[in-house]
Amino acid sequence: MFDVNKVRTDFPMIQNNDVAYLDNAATTFKPQCVIDAVTNYYTHETSNVHRGDYDLSYQVSEDYEKGRETVARFINADTREIVFTSGASMSLNLVAYGYGRKFLKEGDVILSTEAEHASNILPWFKVCEETGAKIEYIPLSSEGEMSVEDFKKAMHDRVKVVAMAHVSNVLGYIQPIEEVTKIAHEYGAIVVCDGAQSVPHVPTDVKKWGVDFLGFSGHKMCGPTGIGVLYGRFDLLQAMDPFMLGGGSNARFDICGNILLKDAPYKFEAGTPAIEAVLGLSAAIEYLEKIGMENVYKYEHELRVYAIDKLRELDNLIIYNPNASTGIITFNVKNVFAQDAASFLNTKGMAVRSGNHCAKILIELIEASETIRCSLYFYNTKDEVDRFVEACKEITVENCVGIFF
Ligand SMILES: Cc1ncc(COP(=O)(O)O)c(C=O)c1O
Known part of the structure; x- marks a missing residue:
């Protein structure tokens, strides 16, 4: 039986940090083993x-x-x-x-x-x-x-x-x-x-x-x-x-x-x-x-659906891939530059990536040169998703003034 709380104890990076790490498509945390x-x-x-x-x-x-x-x-x-x-x-x-x-x-x-x-x-x-x-x-x-x-x-x-x-x-x-x-x-x-x-x-x-x-x-x-x-x-x-x-x-x-x-x-x-x-x-x-790749996929998919359902309720977001089945959620906040939004999320203890994600010819297809990417893995939790959704609600042009570093 997959137990995310048990799994999280295997990862020193999770034990040693409060950050909600949502950049797993870039790289993942390592378990102690x-x-x-x-x-x-x-x-x-x-x-x-x-x-x-x-x-x-x-x-x-x-x-x-x-x-x-x-x-x-x-x-x-x-x-x-x-x-x-x-x-x-x-x-x-x-x-x-x-x-x-x-x-x-x-x-x-x-x-x-x-x-x-x-x-x-x-x-x-x-x-x-x-x-x-x-x-x-x-x-x-x-x-x-x-x-x-x-x-x-x-x-x-x-x-x-x-x-x-x-x-x-x-x-x-x-x-x-x-x-x-x-x-x-x-x-x-x-x-x-x-x-x-x-x-x-x-x-x-x-x-x-x-x-x-x-x-x-x-x-x-x-x-x-x-x-x-x-x-x-x-x-x-x-x-x-x-x-x-x-x-x-x-x-x-x-x-x-x-x-x-x-x-x-x-x-x-x-x-x-x-x-x-x-x-x-x-x-x-x-x-x-040991965890089982079926469990990894199933859990990640459920977490993604949970996140998408909540993010869809926010009218300040444009979500580019609402129907995908893996843990990658790509979006923008209306009128806010992607990197400003990602920097704002950083101030709230959340690690996401912004930019073109090394897929530079995709820009024309989705008609956006920069996006924010939240990418989940099997050690992320609903609680982290809730924190992420709450933080996304707060992203406005005014809240991002002077945030970019
Ligand atoms: C789809 C895809 N292909 C290839 C790569 C390159 O992987 P690496 O940087 O580990 O060589 C990445 C890295 O982000 C990727 O997302």
Whole structure:
């Protein structure tokens, strides 16, 4: 049985602060078990992985690879398909660089949406510049939702890559990923899914979803910063190039410059990895598994509905995504600059984000260049939502004078 009050005792940041932290799409708090896993590495296990002929190194190498098994289990993949990266940005860049630059050519099309985060669109802009491929956009509703019908209409034979977020970091809709992959595969295209805002919030099953690549970040799912994952179908990982070479990624090289790379995932993990962060991510996943991702999603959805019902009663707000199902609520206060409103909320002990949220081409769709984003996670409470709603009532131009810092 999910108990939010019990869960909250696991998080030192909640115990040590009064702030209502409503910026979970940016990063999340860490439970004690994750902090312990990281410090345990530095206090008891420090040594490099896959390199030493002594107990400490064997032990930490084993724990590191167990971390890969944990990630694989969490998303229903094979361990050979789990590449550790520094975060979702690196994961998505790696696909664009290693697959896009190698396999796309002039005339090919990358199909994407106007709601993408910079990390899932800028790498593809670069691929287009270098290969002559071009980007086309799937039409979205004014709230940022994609219909299967619109996706079908946008697909055609020249589309080789569909690159899209499963959940947009601004509008929070869950896009119909299973239908997308089915249709894309009928055309021989691959699907690169940005899971930064979905893997932490919904049960993930890469086999069921049918995605070819999936990138996500540890720090948005209770794990440490500096660690992320690229899931890739093994045959695709084998075919693509790494964008970094070095120790640990090669099986052999010689004086003539011949390089024999290891198989995936190791060929993508040159250099000493973020060992403590892998161990921390593994602890975070085990923690989420104990809570259960169904419970995470269900609780977050209920909290969102509770918040939306209350916010809808305020006539000073414009809500851009009232019907989304995840914990992201994006809005503006009439006549008040978004950053002023967020700064006002800060004076009331509330952490929210304002701005364009790295999704700069979404502006035209929602007709707002700046918005305020409240993003919930499973440790937020109705009480925090009540405080947030009360504070929103008070946001007026007059109350925001001189507040911006
Ligand atoms: C949808 C989406 N994709 C990608 C990223 C990039 O994640 P990171 O900064 O952890 O690499 C973010 C971060 O906010 C995001 O929200």
